[in-house]
Amino acid sequence: MAIEHPYLLFLGDAPDQLAAKTAQGIAHWRPDWCVGQLRLEGCKADLGLPDLSLEAAREAGAKTLVIGVANRGGVFSEAWISVLEKAMLLGFDIAAGLHNRLVDVPLLKAAAEQHGCQLFDVRHPTREFEVASGSKRPGKRLLAVGTDCSVGKMYTTLAVEKEMLDRGMKADFRATGQTGILIAGQGVSIDAVVADFISGAVEYLSPANDDDHWDIVEGQGSLFHASFAGVSMGLLHGAQPDALILCHEPTRQHMRGLPDFNLPTLQACMEANLAAARLTNPDVRFVGIAVNTSQMHESAVEAYLRRLEADFELPTVDPFVEGVKPLVDRLQDA
Amino acid sequence: MAIEHPYLLFLGDAPDQLAAKTAQGIAHWRPDWCVGQLRLEGCKADLGLPDLSLEAAREAGAKTLVIGVANRGGVFSEAWISVLEKAMLLGFDIAAGLHNRLVDVPLLKAAAEQHGCQLFDVRHPTREFEVASGSKRPGKRLLAVGTDCSVGKMYTTLAVEKEMLDRGMKADFRATGQTGILIAGQGVSIDAVVADFISGAVEYLSPANDDDHWDIVEGQGSLFHASFAGVSMGLLHGAQPDALILCHEPTRQHMRGLPDFNLPTLQACMEANLAAARLTNPDVRFVGIAVNTSQMHESAVEAYLRRLEADFELPTVDPFVEGVKPLVDRLQDA
Numbered sequence: 001m002a003i004e005h006p007y008l009l010f011l012g013d014a015p016d017q018l019a020a021k022t023a024q025g026i027a028h029w030r031p032d033w034c035v036g037q038l039r040l041e042g043c044k045a046d047l048g049l050p051d052l053s054l055e056a057a058r059e060a061g062a063k064t065l066v067i068g069v070a071n072r073g074g075v076f077s078e079a080w081i082s083v084l085e086k087a088m089l090l091g092f093d094i095a096a097g098l099h100n101r102l103v104d105v106p107l108l109k110a111a112a113e114q115h116g117c118q119l120f121d122v123r124h125p126t127r128e129f130e131v132a133s134g135s136k137r138p139g140k141r142l143l144a145v146g147t148d149c150s151v152g153k154m155y156t157t158l159a160v161e162k163e164m165l166d167r168g169m170k171a172d173f174r175a176t177g178q179t180g181i182l183i184a185g186q187g188v189s190i191d192a193v194v195a196d197f198i199s200g201a202v203e204y205l206s207p208a209n210d211d212d213h214w215d216i217v218e219g220q221g222s223l224f225h226a227s228f229a230g231v232s233m234g235l236l237h238g239a240q241p242d243a244l245i246l247c248h249e250p251t252r253q254h255m256r257g258l259p260d261f262n263l264p265t266l267q268a269c270m271e272a273n274l275a276a277a278r279l280t281n282p283d284v285r286f287v288g289i290a291v292n293t294s295q296m297h298e299s300a301v302e303a304y305l306r307r308l309e310a311d312f313e314l315p316t317v318d319p320f321v322e323g324v325k326p327l328v329d330r331l332q333d334a
Numbered sequence: 335m336a337i338e339h340p341y342l343l344f345l346g347d348a349p350d351q352l353a354a355k356t357a358q359g360i361a362h363w364r365p366d367w368c369v370g371q372l373r374l375e376g377c378k379a380d381l382g383l384p385d386l387s388l389e390a391a392r393e394a395g396a397k398t399l400v401i402g403v404a405n406r407g408g409v410f411s412e413a414w415i416s417v418l419e420k421a422m423l424l425g426f427d428i429a430a431g432l433h434n435r436l437v438d439v440p441l442l443k444a445a446a447e448q449h450g451c452q453l454f455d456v457r458h459p460t461r462e463f464e465v466a467s468g469s470k471r472p473g474k475r476l477l478a479v480g481t482d483c484s485v486g487k488m489y490t491t492l493a494v495e496k497e498m499l500d501r502g503m504k505a506d507f508r509a510t511g512q513t514g515i516l517i518a519g520q521g522v523s524i525d526a527v528v529a530d531f532i533s534g535a536v537e538y539l540s541p542a543n544d545d546d547h548w549d550i551v552e553g554q555g556s557l558f559h560a561s562f563a564g565v566s567m568g569l570l571h572g573a574q575p576d577a578l579i580l581c582h583e584p585t586r587q588h589m590r591g592l593p594d595f596n597l598p599t600l601q602a603c604m605e606a607n608l609a610a611a612r613l614t615n616p617d618v619r620f621v622g623i624a625v626n627t628s629q630m631h632e633s634a635v636e637a638y639l640r641r642l643e644a645d646f647e648l649p650t651v652d653p654f655v656e657g658v659k660p661l662v663d664r665l666q667d668a
Contacts, residue, residue, distance in 0.1 A: 134560030134592050195532050196525040198564040223567075226468030226614050230532040230568025237560050258468050261613075272609065279595075280560050 003095045003120050003185045005033040007066045008057035008087075009049065012080060013042045014069045020045035022097060022179045023068020029158050029183045035060040040079055045069070054083070058090050064120075066182055067096040074100050081107055088117040095120035097178025097189075122181040123189045125201070132199030132238050134280055139209030142331070143241035144219035144290070145273045147263045149228065149256045151249040152319065153219035154180050156290040159319040160245070161216045163328045170213040174206050176235065180218045190220055191231045198231060202238025217241065223272050224264040225255055233276060240280040243287045243331055246270055246314075250304060251295040266312065287334065288327035289316040335461070337429045337454050337519045339367035341400045342391040343381060346414055347374045348403045354379035356431060356513045357402020363492050363517045369394040374413055379403070388417070392424050398454075400516055401430035408434050415441055422451040429454035431512025431523075456515040457523045459535070466533030466572050468614055473543030476665070477575035478553035478624070479607045481597045483562065483590045485583040486626040486653065487553035488514050493653040494579070495550045497662045504547040508540050510569065514552045524554055525565045532565060536572025551575065557606050558598040559589055567610060574614040577621045577665055580604055584638060585629040600646065621668065622661035623650040 007030075009023040017024070027034050027047045036052035039045070052060065065087045071080065084094055084102075088111045094102060101121040102108050112119050142160060144153035157173055158180075164171035173180070175187025193201045206215040217239045221228035248266060255261035264272070270286055277284040289308050293301045301318070309316040315326035341364075343357040351358070361368050361381045370386035373379070386394065399421045405414065418428055418436075422445045428436060435455040436442050446453050476494060478487035491507055492514075498505035507514070509521025527535045540549040551573045555562035582600060589595035598606070604620055611618040623642050627635045635652070643650040649660035 131591075132561040134595060191528075191530040193529050194525075195527050195529050195565045195568065196562065198529050199561055223610075224613060226571050227466040227533055228530065229571055229610070229613070230564040230566075231529045232564075233557075233567040234529065234564025237563055257465075261468060275606065276557075276563070279558060279563070 004063040006035045006062045007033050007064050008062040009034055009037045009068045010065050011037055011039045011043050011045050012069045013040045014045035017045045020069045023047055025179050026068060026183050035062045054087050054090050065092040065094050071098055076105050084108055085111045088112055088115045093118040097122045097182055123178045123192055125188055125193055129197040129201040129204055132203050137208040138211055139213045140242045141206060141215045141217055141239050142243040143217045143239045144245045144247050146219060146222045146247040147269050148222050148252055149225055151247045152290055152292040153247045156245055156247055156319045157216045157218045159324045163324050164214060172215055174215050174217045176218045176220050190235055198234025199238030202235055226258055226261055236277050237280050241277055241284055244273060245288050245290050247290045249292040286314055287330045288314050290319050293318040335520055338397040340369045340396045341367050341398050342396040343368055343371045343402045344399050345371055345373045345377050345379050346403045347376045348379035351379045354403045357381055359513050360402055360517050369396045388421050388424050399426045399428050405432055410439050418442055419445045422446055422449045427452040429516060431456045431516055457512045457526060459522055459527055463531040463535040463538055466537050471542040472545055473547045474576045475540060475549045475551055475573050476577040477551045477573045478579045478581050480553060480556045480581040481603050482556050482586055483559055485581045486624055487581045490579055490581055490624040490653045491550045491552045493658045497658050498548060506549055508549050508551045510552045510554050524569055532568025533572035536569055560592055560595055570611050571614050575611055575618055578607060579622050579624050581624045583626040620648055621664045622648050624653050627652040
């Protein structure tokens, strides 16, 4: 499964900018792939891309209409369906990362068959995977792990891929969640895989490669999240990472969605991840810490980052603010 | 989903006794539920139960025909299908723990609908689960964990349930694999659940209960198995165990199916399980070690068990040989 680009980003009737954050991520990380945006009446989001009709976008080369916005109440409205049908009539494939599937809408499925278009429901794996072999495979791998969910793992790994490519290194971002898959054009929504095949799916996602090639694997969840740690564990074993980056959000009051659970200390989180990761790669090590400082008092940020850097002897950055150069430096030094 | 008993155990054309090990487990642990066995021509397995025709089994009260044997090559033969169809005509439900599903065989699905019978494909969850809440729930829980897969976790937990019931304690075996589900009549095949819901499925499987009630949760895999550790981790967090039993097979040369992976030390395995389990139950502790000694030299067994007992200060038994009384004693003492 590879989603063809260029994309036309569909923002629908997004009630605000936040509702279009998937589209925003795609536009940010793959600007060259995005010919424009398509907004319906009442849309309150704007990516700063040209507003294009379906026809104009096709003329500009767009191959896939990417739904970059949540559908309200999980329903595909008539307005959406008529746009998507017309898009397929014009030859677009359609890609979405929603909970409910495009292929479950009879009108859309019929239109896709009629016009020979593909519907990509990237949150739902469509292939079967093997059980993980655990065998070490050539190529190098970096994985982002977190103290919690939603602390910046996707952003950090995309920033590392970009920095590596800017330096002429061989690198591929390997997406494990729906937004990442739309950004990469391919990947596996790892939390939707059948439990027995979590690690096997990651081995498929990040196959053998050149010795000097880096797969930059998007992390998911946290070993310390009582709902999702199994996913994080399987991902860690399947990725066989040579390098880990710890992602953290210092103002988080409790684990996401679990008011009774405190965040682990960074020390405990690193130790647990190293211990588990050594099973499939004894040489694993941390190469840096990525902190999402957006909720911190600005005056406290610098001291906090420098303190972590000293405590753990690891480069520590907010990737959104200053990028990830020190992390890639450390990785190249090793 | 609860499978109704009594059962008639279908052994098909089992080429040897081992092929019928699922049926053997059911007959061993639930003798009162098994009215007899049904064997086709050429069957080389024998459970020592009365050979009954479908009609005779119905007269004896049997409600479910349980397929207790693997189907050769994963195919449902014509001989099997005609027996299963006739069983449904007579009012049997049918239960199986095979990789391929009964409901995927059109003739069987049609017969089930026609006669109002249920088809239980216990390896394949049919319901959706919630994401785990992590919230502590009343009741006590014991979980078997292992140094590897297939080291006796199901046998151990069933033996603990039996010992507790014999003592008049409140206890329920909670099945997480297909054979266990057929033995318990219900359960969740945890490795077949979508990854995001592993822990949530265990919370569903082992709900709130009386303060003095024990759920004895069947373990799966190992935190040290590179293919399946994610399942074991999610199971550990969802079960919130108060008590753990470590299961081990001392002659295992490498992790099952993974020739390049050594087994962990018992010490390392206990520490990793305790560390992970504390996330959802800080009071978790080991109450014993269960060793499968069947492959050991008989002369070495006793010394080995006593050495573990001394090293770890935990009662250590082969449940198959001597039962699990010392483990339940320890648990009651605590």
